[in-house]
Amino acid sequence: MYFLLKIIFFAFSLGVMAQELPAISDDAYVIRHTGFTLSYNLKTYCPDWVAWKLTKEHLKGNVSRKNNDFQGDPVVDVSNRVTPYEYKKSGYDRGHMCPAGDNKWSSRAMMECFYMTNMCPQVAVLNQRWWSNLENACRRWVQKEDTLYICCGPIYQGETFKTIGGRYNYSQKRKGIKVFVPTGFYKVVLSLKKGKEKAIGFIYNNDDSRQPMSECCTSVDDVEKITGLDFFSSLEDTLEERLESQYDFSAWK
DNA sequence: CGGCATTGTAAA
DNA sequence: TTTACAATGCCG
Numbered sequence: 001m002y003f004l005l006k007i008i009f010f011a012f013s014l015g016v017m018a019q020e021l022p023a024i025s026d027d028a029y030v031i032r033h034t035g036f037t038l039s040y041n042l043k044t045y046c047p048d049w050v051a052w053k054l055t056k057e058h059l060k061g062n063v064s065r066k067n068n069d070f071q072g073d074p075v076v077d078v079s080n081r082v083t084p085y086e087y088k089k090s091g092y093d094r095g096h097m098c099p100a101g102d103n104k105w106s107s108r109a110m111m112e113c114f115y116m117t118n119m120c121p122q123v124a125v126l127n128q129r130w131w132s133n134l135e136n137a138c139r140r141w142v143q144k145e146d147t148l149y150i151c152c153g154p155i156y157q158g159e160t161f162k163t164i165g166g167r168y169n170y171s172q173k174r175k176g177i178k179v180f181v182p183t184g185f186y187k188v189v190l191s192l193k194k195g196k197e198k199a200i201g202f203i204y205n206n207d208d209s210r211q212p213m214s215e216c217c218t219s220v221d222d223v224e225k226i227t228g229l230d231f232f233s234s235l236e237d238t239l240e241e242r243l244e245s246q247y248d249f250s251a252w253k
Numbered sequence: 254c255g256g257c258a259t260t261g262t263a264a265a
Numbered sequence: 266t267t268t269a270c271a272a273t274g275c276c277g
Contacts, residue, residue: 088259168268171258176267 019190020051020149023230031075031117035109036098038117040073044156044180045082046120049229050097051151054142061105070094073115079175082116086165086179095122095185097152099135120154121164121181125208131185134202134213138189141252145191151231154182155203182206186223188231190243198251199232199243213249220244 021037024030028048029040036052072081087094097118103109112118122131142148163178184206190199201223202216220231221244232240 166266167260169258170260170269 018051018053019192019232019234020053020151021234022049022051022151023233031073033109033112033115033118034106035103035113036118038097040076040117042080044154044161044182045080045086045177046154046180046182047097047117049151049153049227050118051149052098052102054102054138054148054150056142056146058102058105059139059142061103063104063107063110065100065110068100068110068114070114070116070119073117075115076117080177082119082165082177082179084116085169085172086116086177087119087121090121090164092121092164092181093124093127094119095127095131098150101135101139120185121179121206122185123206123208126185126204126206126211130204130211130213130216134187134204134216137213137252141189141191145193147192149190149192149232150187151229152185152187153227154180154206155184155186155226156180157183157226186227188220188223190220190232196251197239197243198248200247200249200252217247217249219247 018037024039029042031038031040036050038047038050041048070084072078072083076082084094094116096113097120098113100110100113103113138148138150161183162181164181166176166178168174168176185204187202188199189201191197199220201218201220202213203218203223203226204211204216223229224231224244232244235243
């Protein structure tokens with residue numbers, strides 16, 4: 001009985017309160033951390049999505065990203081746990097999905113956002129410039145919107161994928177894990193500010209090309225078509241349809 | 254020098 | 266493709 005109540009409460013807390021979460025499939029490996037929730041994929045060894053709520057208040061914290069080191073996620077069993085070793089000499093950055101800059105409000109959230117379950121292999125130029133631009137923009141936007149519901153993750157297009165890692169770790173006597181290199185990344189952002197509710201999506205290529213926000217934005221519907229995910233599904237249907245089918249980049253400035 | 258991680262190379 | 270081993274390198 002108590003267990004049943006727990007399930008009901010969990011479903012309630014995910015479905016009703018957490019508007020940033022996409023619809024969750026039955027076989028999903030969902031991991032909840034202090035500052036974000038993610039769905040871990042045991043084939044790609046990347047998250048399928050990472051979702052979090054960003055508020056104005058969250059940005060007032062002063063926890064520094066220094067001394068927070070990339071590390072395997074202790075929630076994941078060791079045989080499936082990606083470590084920084086997989087990314088070493090790969091040529092790819094360990095790209096945060098939920099950024100460190102959004103987790104300054106809690107030292108625990110900050111530490112957890114450096115778990116490898118929050119990472120994907122990202123081309124350096126994308127990570128440090130164009131993707132970073134979007135993260136900074138979200139932190140600007142939330143000052144006016146008060147709260148943003150954000151979800152992002154990798155895109156894989158094509159039949160075969162590049163992988164990194166996979167080498168047996170002799171020191172730790174651990175089987176190698178192959179981490180898929182995404183061909184791109186998506187992010188969807190929702191504001192429910194009364195009377196001016198709006199949503200927007202973004203799609204980036206995982207390469208070193210020039211990718212300003214203004215050229216990467218699109219509708220949430222577009223991102224759903226490409227990812228197969230159903231974002232913001234706890235919204236009332238007509239509102240969801242309206243917000244996801246259209247977007248206005250200039251309205252976010 | 255001792256201990257441990259990293260990496261080139263090759264065997265299974 | 267995965268595992269074993271040896272040489273190298275780093276840090277005390």
